[in-house]
Amino acid sequence: xxxxxxxxxxxxxxxxxxxxxxxxxxxxxxxxxxxxxxxxxxxxxxxxxxxxxxxxxxxxxxxxxxxxxxxxxxxxxxxxxxxxxxxxxxxxxxxxxxxxxxxxxxxxxxxxxxxxxxxxxxxxxxxxxxxxxxxxxxxxxxxxxxxxxxxxxxxxxxxxxxxxxxxxxxxxxxxxxxxxxxxxxxxxxxxxxxxxxxxxxxxxxxxxxxxxxxxxxxxxxxxxxxxxxxxxxxxxxxxxxxxxxxxxxxxxxxxxxxxxxxxxxxxxxxxxxxxxxxxxxxxxxxxxxxxxxxxxxxxxxxxxxxxxxxxxxxxxxxxxxxxxxxxxxxxxxxxxxxxxxxxxxxxxxxxxxxxxxxxxxxxxxxxxxxxxxxxxxxxxxxxxxxxxxxxxxxxxxxxxxxxxxxxxxxxxxxxxxxxxxxxxxxxxxxxxxxxxxxxxxxxxxxxxxxxxx
Numbered sequence: 178x179x180x181x182x183x184x185x186x187x188x189x190x191x192x193x194x195x196x197x198x199x200x201x202x203x204x205x206x207x208x209x210x211x212x213x214x215x216x217x218x219x220x221x222x223x224x225x226x227x228x229x230x231x232x233x234x235x236x237x238x239x240x241x242x243x244x245x246x247x248x249x250x251x252x253x254x255x256x257x258x259x260x261x262x263x264x265x266x267x268x269x270x271x272x273x274x275x276x277x278x279x280x281x282x283x284x285x286x287x288x289x290x291x292x293x294x295x296x297x298x299x300x301x302x303x304x305x306x307x308x309x310x311x312x313x314x315x316x317x318x319x320x321x322x323x324x325x326x327x328x329x330x331x332x333x334x335x336x337x338x339x340x341x342x343x344x345x346x347x348x349x350x351x352x353x354x355x356x357x358x359x360x361x362x363x364x365x366x367x368x369x370x371x372x373x374x375x376x377x378x379x380x381x382x383x384x385x386x387x388x389x390x391x392x393x394x395x396x397x398x399x400x401x402x403x404x405x406x407x408x409x410x411x412x413x414x415x416x417x418x419x420x421x422x423x424x425x426x427x428x429x430x431x432x433x434x435x436x437x438x439x440x441x442x443x444x445x446x447x448x449x450x451x452x453x454x455x456x457x458x459x460x461x462x463x464x465x466x467x468x469x470x471x472x473x474x475x476x477x478x479x480x481x482x483x484x485x486x487x488x489x490x491x492x493x494x495x496x497x498x499x500x501x502x503x504x505x506x507x508x509x510x511x512x513x514x515x516x517x518x519x520x521x522x523x524x525x526x527x528x529x530x531x532x533x534x535x536x537x538x539x540x541x542x543x544x545x546x547x548x549x550x551x552x553x554x555x556x557x558x559x560x561x562x563x564x565x566x567x568x569x570x571x572x573x574x575x576x577x578x579x580x581x582x583x584x585x586x587x588x589x590x591x592x593x594x595x596x597x598x599x600x601x602x603x604x605x606x607x608x609x610x611x612x613x614x615x616x617x618x619x620x621x622x623x624x625x626x627x628x629x630x
Contacts, residue, residue: 199392201395203342209468214385221374226429261495279551345421379587381542384544395482446464484509500515547605556581
């Protein structure tokens with residue numbers, strides 16, 4: 178192994194304390210998903226708020242699940258480590274591969290939504306070629322920051338999280354006084370039954386909560402992970418849940434659904450703030466700037482997570498060795514670069530023949546499917562180990578498993594063409610199948626499991 182591949186000092190590796198770990202949770206959960214949800218959900222209607230409430234219950238169950246599991250097993254890799262310990266190498270690889278897809282596909286979705294707010298200032302006509310260029314900038318600058326080391330990544334993560342919380346706090350408090358109850362009617366404009374509409378909205382809402390497991394995934398970068406990972410997971414998820422629910426109610430109550438659905442109003446929160454300000458663009462522009470910083474922070478955090486899962490699996494021989502090499506900056510450079518390349522490809526492919534909410538929702542639903550798989554296996558691992566906990570642990574694991582299954586079931590796109598409706602499943606399935614030859618090629622070199630089950 179060359180000098181570039183030698184491990185960095187421990188101080189650099191475990192450089193995330195409780196504030197930084199909590200910022201990682203908040204920063205990866207709160208990206209641009211919540212800021213784009215009203216536009217994405219406008220075709221369903223205000224009934225989406227009910228879906229958000231139910232999704233929040235599922236997200237809190239998942240947060241508590243990962244908090245309990247990280248106490249039992251504070252190992253880097255999070256869901257991958259739990260699945261491997263409980264069910265063996267094959268299932269461990271499948272979960273690592275699926276979660277890796279979530280990470281880079283999620284980055285593609287985040288950057289697509291991030292472009293909506295950047296285009297509040299440039300490329301306002303939404304010319305696809307320029308949208309792609311802007312998105313590539315959004316993917317690769319965070320990648321370069323991550324390549325310089327964990328400390329720089331943590332610095333950007335902390336301060337971008339502070340900035341992103343400001344518009345959500347204002348909307349969650351002041352925004353409630355600008356609500357017009359008439360805007361909540363009709364509640365369901367989807368043409369589906371209420372139950373179907375809620376299910377469809379839940380699958381999209383899930384994307385806004387992806388990240389509840391990030392501190393567990395990055396446990397190797399957190400100081401005292403047995404204590405700080407569970408605390409960061411619960412505090413971060415609760416903080417996001419409060420501002421999510423209140424701000425969603427405010428936006429749907431301030432702006433009519435028909436207005437939210439217009440392509441010119443993709444930056445939903447900017448539209449709501451302009452309405453609150455009584456006209457003009459200055460308030461919306463300030464919000465757009467905050468969301469741009471928010472999305473940048475989310476891309477920064479997820480770029481690290483993109484590399485952490487393959488790193489943990491590569492250490493066990495369950496991913497190509499290249500992903501296990503650490504640069505002199507103390508980061509898995511191959512994972513960062515490969516994930517950024519794949520995110521760039523997914524983003525470009527999704528823009529082909531589609532635009533606006535269709536691109537964003539397809540990537541959102543794809544990453545939701547591939548995230549729900551390791552979520553479900555983590556819940557099943559907890560069920561296998563349920564005797565170590567009480568009735569509360571059992572309830573949490575069952576809730577997390579049920580919501581994981583529901584997220585997969587409802588991850589279908591709206592539209593008339595079958596390839597659009599089932600696009601998220603087709604993309605997730607194709608990416609998953611590529612993992613089969615990868616696993617077969619490395620199976621002979623897999624180390625002994627060392628399972629703690």
